Amino acid sequence: MSSLEENLRVVRERIRRAAEAAGRDPGDVTLLAVSKTWPAADVAELAALGQREFAENKVQELVAKAEELEHLDLRWHLVGQLQRNKATAVVGVGAVVQSVDRVSLVERLAGVAERAGAVTEVFVQVDLGGPEGEAAARGGVALEHAVELADTVAGYPSLRLRGLMAVAPRGGAPRPAFDRLASLAARVRSDHPGAGDLSAGMSADLEDAVAAGATLVRVGTALFGSRPLASGSGP
Numbered sequence: 372m373s374s375l376e377e378n379l380r381v382v383r384e385r386i387r388r389a390a391e392a393a394g395r396d397p398g399d400v401t402l403l404a405v406s407k408t409w410p411a412a413d414v415a416e417l418a419a420l421g422q423r424e425f426a427e428n429k430v431q432e433l434v435a436k437a438e439e440l441e442h443l444d445l446r447w448h449l450v451g452q453l454q455r456n457k458a459t460a461v462v463g464v465g466a467v468v469q470s471v472d473r474v475s476l477v478e479r480l481a482g483v484a485e486r487a488g489a490v491t492e493v494f495v496q497v498d499l500g501g502p503e504g505e506a507a508a509r510g511g512v513a514l515e516h517a518v519e520l521a522d523t524v525a526g527y528p529s530l531r532l533r534g535l536m537a538v539a540p541r542g543g544a545p546r547p548a549f550d551r552l553a554s555l556a557a558r559v560r561s562d563h564p565g566a567g568d569l570s571a572g573m574s575a576d577l578e579d580a581v582a583a584g585a586t587l588v589r590v591g592t593a594l595f596g597s598r599p600l601a602s603g604s605g606p
């Protein structure tokens with residue numbers, strides 16, 4: 372068994388156990404493989420093992436891999452910050468944008484998608500707090516403005532609101548933060564029944580996220596291994 376195959380097996384098992392412990396159907400939790408910094412060959416290997424959804428945090432890397440692996444018919448998600456001038460590239464490869472955190476970006480994505488005759492799937496990224504200055508680095512709309520931003524997304528026919536996304540604050544227990552996110556997600560879902568997804572949980576905290584109700588977990592390190600420090604690839 373290759374290490375990717377073994378890692379995939381272990382991560383799927385962690386998801387299954389966490390879901391069962393929470394009384395949830397493991398089939399309701401989608402695994403996103405975060406392939407940032409790893410070569411397209413690794414993505415192709417995971418794809419051959421049945422992994423369909425992948426995520427990147429940089430537009431250029433996402434577009435390059437999506438184009439190189441177009442024949443594999445994978446689903447790509449952008450989980451890093453998006454500048455307005457790169458919206459066209461992301462929409463062009465049909466990626467899901469999980470990092471929508473401001474009205475100007477919503478307007479831009481909606482316009483680009485409409486002109487392309489596409490419907491772009493979107494998550495509103497929520498800032499769960501944490502050390503000073505970290506929010507700016509990770510992105511995300513403040514908790515108190517998340518519902519309003521979700522309403523704005525839902526108003527555009529060229530966008531499809533999937534739900535909310537967040538990264539746990541560094542330091543401290545992730546579970547209370549995920550619970551705050553989940554109650555916000557429940558409000559969004561009651562206003563927009565199609566927006567039932569919750570993207571939360573990474574290699575270190577996916578069990579907490581699944582317990583809180585995550586429907587997508589974004590796993591990099593536990594699948595591919597540790598990223599080189601110099602690449603600036605941190606979340």
Ligand SMILES: *Cc1c(COP(=O)(O)O)cnc(C)c1O
Pocket residue numbers: 405407428450451538572573574575589590591592593604605606
């Ligand atoms: C890198 C990244 C992940 C995956 O993190 P790991 O700890 O490697 O599993 C998940 N979400 C976002 C937004 C990221 O940038």
